[in-house]
Amino acid sequence: MSGPWPRPSVTVDLVIFTVLEGALKVLLIRRGGEVCHGMLALPGGFVDVGDAGLPRPPGQPEDQGEDVEAAALRELGEETALDAALLRKHRVHLEQLYTFGRAHRDPRTRVITVAYYALVPPELVPLVQAGDDASEAGWFSVATEVPWSELAFDHADILSTGVARIRGKLDYAPIAFSLVPAVFTASELRQVHEAIRHQKIDKGNFRRRLKRMREDGLIVEVPGKRSSTGRGGRPATQYRFQAQEDPELAARPWPVSGRSS
Amino acid sequence: MSGPWPRPSVTVDLVIFTVLEGALKVLLIRRGGEVCHGMLALPGGFVDVGDAGLPRPPGQPEDQGEDVEAAALRELGEETALDAALLRKHRVHLEQLYTFGRAHRDPRTRVITVAYYALVPPELVPLVQAGDDASEAGWFSVATEVPWSELAFDHADILSTGVARIRGKLDYAPIAFSLVPAVFTASELRQVHEAIRHQKIDKGNFRRRLKRMREDGLIVEVPGKRSSTGRGGRPATQYRFQAQEDPELAARPWPVSGRSS
DNA sequence: TCAATAGTGTCTTTCAGACAGTATATA
């Protein structure tokens, strides 16, 4: 029922975001392969599925390879040249975005891709070595620099979906905290919101939200003040994100009914 | 780079919801296969990928099979015994949920599954023939009847994700309209909201939301009144959902910069 | 008449947007 049947290739593609100079940016690499040669593309690669579906001696169990999530994490490390410890330490956020499975989205062979997005804090950006092959690539401002019509395959769709996703979640999920330094000021957090929404936000109103976050224990004040810009002005209070226990862990929609036997 | 490599199997699994007797229900089928025999499972099946990855005469193009989305739609038709025309006519909602790609989630071979959820209006439920093989199966109340520990594979995770998704989208997406008859009363729509959220909603406050929907052109009044229950009481005003042009069609996050050449 | 359902109105709280004003730093 599942052995000798034809199977698709499965890849992961990554929409890696950061915020630099007040602008939302995405990491793109220059393609070298046969197809879409020279175009810009999202980083990605094949999911390691071991020897799945290949003939093997009877009795030997199949090596099923890595989780799709693990493949995304591995690719993130490879494409940015950041090791797993750094990614963890700086709480780089990685989340599944959508699966793109149109036939012929890759003309060579059937490829289904599971897209993820990642949020890289600006402090890590100088360490990122985009693309092992060191070809022309790097961070592109989503608003002004991404050459939408020059993106390979359906990567423009994937990128659009990624931007829409972080915009949609910005107001109710801790998206922005993954795009500021570990210790941040109100202005820095606001500028990240402005970059993602691509519009100005009222200072006073944003402070009110910050105040609620503090009351809710979502952020805590950090001793010491710091000028956000360095170019003068009154120094700002600093904050730190206070990670909550993951609400998804308690996620069985209703009490388990259990087996009566 | 993509020919002779091992590939995973890819399936679609469906979380098919309806609301019956004031309760959110999901369609489960009794498994007959070798693995997880006798357990309950979400309906699903393999994505047709043509002859992808198989050896073929040089020069002959690969048959890449069907889109993943098309596979989900096809499975929905097969598992419910509803034809495509009926699904369209009754605006059955089908949307990608999440992709589950843990290694060993199926012990036989590496299987990555793209989960979709579907919303079936109650008027269609009597026509649904659950499972071609006609084994014991059917609609289970998510709150009281689903035997979570007896679900095959990781289908409990998939179902949980589906319930969480429609709950999260209930207040800002037209989820509920796909779970009432084409012409509905305020009470009927409210009961669908109550079933999904699994708690009572104040009549008056819900009416206020309905009023706004009418002002926004989201719903329109239908002439004629009808008692919701049939057991007496004052007859209710009827409404009809007014489909909007899909906002996702205008979705390029920023103006296309275009090629300068 | 009662029971059941439909529908209205009001009070309160929360929160966002707009905007004016004050406070503290550097040059």
Added chain:
DNA sequence: TATATACTGTCTGAAAGACACTATTGA
């Protein structure tokens, strides 16, 4: 001093929750 940034307060309106009330049907 001027300028830049940080921070506070106030007015308004939109919307949700709680709850009391009236209206119209069938039995």
